[in-house]
Amino acid sequence: MKLVTAIIKPHQLDAVKEALEAYGISGMTVSEASGYGRQRGHSEVYRGAEYTVDFVPKVRLEVLVDDIDASSVVDVILKTAQTGRIGDGKIWTVPVEDVVRVRTGEHGAEAL
Amino acid sequence: MKLVTAIIKPHQLDAVKEALEAYGISGMTVSEASGYGRQRGHSEVYRGAEYTVDFVPKVRLEVLVDDIDASSVVDVILKTAQTGRIGDGKIWTVPVEDVVRVRTGEHGAEAL
Amino acid sequence: MKLVTAIIKPHQLDAVKEALEAYGISGMTVSEASGYGRQRGHSEVYRGAEYTVDFVPKVRLEVLVDDIDASSVVDVILKTAQTGRIGDGKIWTVPVEDVVRVRTGEHGAEAL
Numbered sequence A, B, C: 001m002k003l004v005t006a007i008i009k010p011h012q013l014d015a016v017k018e019a020l021e022a023y024g025i026s027g028m029t030v031s032e033a034s035g036y037g038r039q040r041g042h043s044e045v046y047r048g049a050e051y052t053v054d055f056v057p058k059v060r061l062e063v064l065v066d067d068i069d070a071s072s073v074v075d076v077i078l079k080t081a082q083t084g085r086i087g088d089g090k091i092w093t094v095p096v097e098d099v100v101r102v103r104t105g106e107h108g109a110e111a112l
């Protein structure tokens, strides 16, 4: 299994969530983050105003997936989160050794 | 070493924390998250009311552990966080290549 | 590639950010967390007052780096976040299988 983490623009979350559901993803975790990339935040626009502080608000999205779905899920997020403007985000993939569903105690792909 | 991450119901945090301490875990990190699983949040109850939005509030718990403790720590969280109702959570385990204690500069298992 | 995650004292964030920029790091993600280590939070001081609750506020810093930079980045964070007092934090390193820049679709080291 893999954990796909994406840092995206907050206003792209709904579109990404819908695209992941359309792909067949059954769950995800969202949290607040902020950050910057190569422009150090200086020239990013957020909510219509140029953002002058370094850390620009972002959404962190995490999706646990089966190995076979990992690169497709990255592609779905990539295509949906992409506005073409700087600060669109990063997506990364980390290996996961086990996943458990707490309610049932199921392990592995059954737990996704 | 491993990083065990758990997304659990907020009101289960105290019980899980106490169970981890009883097991001998010496530290943990907690943050806010929200999410949904196979029911897409629709039928989950939170604070006594049916939650109608998609993203249900959850707590993220992270525990860095020695390899030998990883599966026991997963079991401790699983047993303590389990209410038997949908939305009880997910636990996953990721490999960790190094851990450092900032105050002392110790690396590896010494740093846990 | 690697993901270096650090849980540090909030007032050390600016110094760590500047040190990482001086090292040449081009981006980072920050979020709020809380936690405790071996002292279980009891004897930690936060904002001049002894903190009596278990979970002490911390900042989570995440930096995606090329393999060759991982240990230097850990060292930069370690040296800058270190105050010598308890609760200075933890840093850990996790393997990353792929990174994507959302705006361009670049993968791997090109995406950092």
Ligand SMILES: Nc1ncnc2c1ncn2[C@@H]1O[C@H](COP(=O)(O)OP(=O)(O)OP(=O)(O)O)[C@@H](O)[C@H]1O
Pocket (backbone or CB within 6 Å): A007, A033, A034, A035, A036, A037, A038, A039, A056, A058, A085, A086, A087, A088, A089, A090, C026, C027, C028, C029, C030, C062, C063, C064, C065, C101, C102, C103, C104, C111, C112
């Ligand atoms: N090296 C990094 N490590 C961790 N997080 C990063 C890194 N680079 C960027 N991020 C996170 O991703 C978010 C978006 O980054 P961003 O899209 O600006 O990347 P970029 O490489 O500068 O690409 P672009 O040139 O399209 O702006 C940042 O706000 C930050 O949260």
Ligand SMILES: Nc1ncnc2c1ncn2[C@@H]1O[C@H](COP(=O)(O)OP(=O)(O)OP(=O)(O)O)[C@@H](O)[C@H]1O
Pocket (backbone or CB within 6 Å): A026, A027, A028, A029, A030, A062, A063, A064, A065, A101, A102, A103, A104, A111, A112, B007, B033, B034, B035, B036, B037, B038, B039, B056, B058, B085, B086, B087, B088, B089, B090
């Ligand atoms: N595939 C996933 N990827 C990332 N996070 C997930 C995933 N599935 C669930 N989560 C996180 O775990 C939380 C709890 O999920 P949940 O317990 O509802 O899982 P489930 O598989 O639907 O199990 P159940 O049938 O018992 O409800 C969600 O709110 C979300 O934050």
Ligand SMILES: Nc1ncnc2c1ncn2[C@@H]1O[C@H](COP(=O)(O)OP(=O)(O)OP(=O)(O)O)[C@@H](O)[C@H]1O
Pocket (backbone or CB within 6 Å): B026, B027, B028, B029, B030, B062, B063, B064, B065, B101, B102, B103, B104, B111, B112, C007, C033, C034, C035, C036, C037, C038, C039, C056, C058, C085, C086, C087, C088, C089, C090
């Ligand atoms: N085992 C752990 N797993 C996950 N997070 C941890 C762990 N131990 C500590 N942390 C996180 O790191 C933060 C700082 O921990 P802390 O510096 O107190 O570690 P420590 O091992 O007790 O070192 P010290 O003796 O210097 O205080 C905690 O608030 C918590 O968020």
Ligand SMILES: [Mg+2]
Pocket (backbone or CB within 6 Å): A036, A037, A038, A039, A040, A086, A087, A088
């Ligand atoms: Mg950028």
Ligand SMILES: [Mg+2]
Pocket (backbone or CB within 6 Å): B036, B037, B038, B039, B040, B086, B087, B088
């Ligand atoms: Mg569910």
Ligand SMILES: [Mg+2]
Pocket (backbone or CB within 6 Å): C036, C037, C038, C039, C040, C086, C087, C088
């Ligand atoms: Mg401590």
